[in-house]
Amino acid sequence: MKDKQHKVNSITKSVMSALFGIAIQQGYIENENVPISNYFPNIDDIKKRITIKHLLTMSSGLRWPGNEAMIPTKNWVKFILEQPVETEPGTQMKYSCGNSHLLSAILQKATQMNTVVFANRNLFLPLGIHDFNWYEDAQGIAKGGFGLTMKIEDMLKFGVLYMQNGKWNSEQLIPAEWIEKSITHNPIAESLYGYHWWTMNSKEVDGEEDKTFYAMGMGGQYIFVNQKRRLVTIFISNLSDHISSPLQYFENYILNK
Template identity: 30%
Template sequence: MNFQRVTPESVGIPSGAILDMLDQLYREGIEMHSFKLLRHGKVCAEGSWAPYAPETQHILFSFSKSFTSTAIGFAVQEGIISLDERLIDIFPDKAPEEPGENLKKCQVRHLLMMGCGHETEIEWASGGSSDWVKLFLHHPFVYEPGTHFLYNTAGTNMLCAILKRKTGLDMTEFLKPRLFEPLGMGEIHCVKMPDGVEMGGAGMSVTIEEMARFVQFIANKGSWEGKQLLNPEWFDLATSKQIENAGAGWGGDPDWQAGYCFQFWRCAPDGVFRGDGAYGQYGVVMTKQDAVLVIHSSSMKLQAVLTAVWEKLLPEMRDEPLADDHRAHHMLEKRLERLELNTMLGVHNPGAEASLNGAVYVPKGHVPGLRDIVGGPGCFAPEGGSLESVTFKFEGTRAQLLCKEDRGEYTLDLGMEGHFATSLVHGVPFGANSSWRAHDTLEVHLVNTKVVMGKRFLFKFSGSELTVTGTPTLPEAMSLGDVQSSELHFELSEGEINTKTRMYWEVND
């Protein structure tokens, strides 16, 4: 099934309200990647900000949890799993020999509601134990299950481990015939833990269309194209408040105080709930308005994204169709056609570009491959490999970087024409936008469009030396520790072209 495309006014939403929401997101400094707005199951507005593209699967982070919850719902429906099953009965070989009373009471439902009884979360990601299930069960269960909220991604990963123990299938394998194929979704993958269990708490990637189909399925309470795939009673549980989360360390943001469900969050506005992932991956269901909004973005200002929806969009929805507003709708259409991340003007440096055309630089010491250099949240493990050389190529207004790695060669279009250019690097789409910042400094904004952020690189030339420094496109993310600045060093290789290049930069230093 393909979604029907309609005008916002035909489903009771003013085009001007959508424009106002986009304007507020821009004023707040939210880096939007893609969005899709549906009402009554019909798409009334959608767009992607270049170089992000609607056909590219985008990391979801904790929005993955809502898929995991739905997988458990199917398993409950089929009698594979019971919400009342105890963890120690599912993993008797991993449990302590003398489990405490709280661990004895812990059931599948408590993992779903983030209330297993842990006071702190185990280390399950970098450096975690390969037998993390055993680590989870041996971690102190301080509270009686169901009484204390702790946002616990390891607990969601435990749900995937339970599903695999019960069925022998990964979560995505289990969902493929039950959910992905009926909804017309593509091949969906999830990052795996050290023991091969999928990271259902954070590791999935989907396109914005696939995300919209899933969230509409949730809004439909398990119905799709006239078929009830998952019983509606599951959604009465999964999307209703199961545990109190006010004052649980989420600051004063109202949408993190309204109650937690089964891997969904209640929102401050009445009748609204959402799936939610780091840096602003949202699937919002407005039940009273019969509306769905899905968002891929990159921001640390998570409440600001939702507030823009509550203030600019939600109050303007009407029960009946609105009269056509040709001017506002035309403005919205043109805005959505031209969406792009903030770009730099393509300032050229003819003398420098002529000197660099064909010049080959080689690393001074080991330099990782491009995907690891750019990195960013969503790259859960290094790709490996090393960069062996880069060659500059300038023709007219076009600039390219020919990269040779130990795993192969590729050409990166630097986007020197005032817009992002897209290139495939080992099958992954990268976007680049570049401009000369000074006579000896080329700035390159480079993003891996499968993850949430990239880096701004400064290429500084001096004699035979090239120094490349990179800083994250979202500076606040450096506080998390998994996004860092970088500095790389290169030198010209031997050759006639490179000798001319060195002489140019020695004269112009």
């Protein structure tokens, strides 16, 4: 179990978020308010209002028919960009692996290197993560929404990195400001979602904010982080329902114990 890689599904999205913080810090991308038309110039005018931030907060407004519709197509990016805009960008959250896959495509265009290469150089190797797989689409773009497999101890390292505000062995791998943005829910989209991280409603304990945020993958994969308590909790499971979900277990038996 310890040495086994696990499909972490949508935890991949939270790793994508980290990579964008790094890419912005390194100057590959100006900031998250850059329109996606900088990378996809031939999109419709209404789609030119979509920014990287809209993709990160799942508020692009693009229709999402689901992975089952995208996966059989030969060109995932083309499929996503051809979807109609249903709502004004930035006004409504709609969870979509399409948004995340566009982020991976943008990162590859901006850095001129494969997402996996960029991640390995700037995130995984510094964390001592060597044993992972990140699968790609037919165009060689790392699957931004669900393509990563990792070991439990490496999921823990990623969680500890966020618990320490992006610092690892005295090196600031991810800007602390990016961490804060990522774990702050987006009020415009009216959701408990930041930049590809979920947030819980926080409360005050001893006069300080007691806030938990988490990465979540379909089927019961979780990385819970609470900076105040210096707590990182990993769940790997295979659940088809939420009757006894790790989220409820974490809240009832770990967080509120």
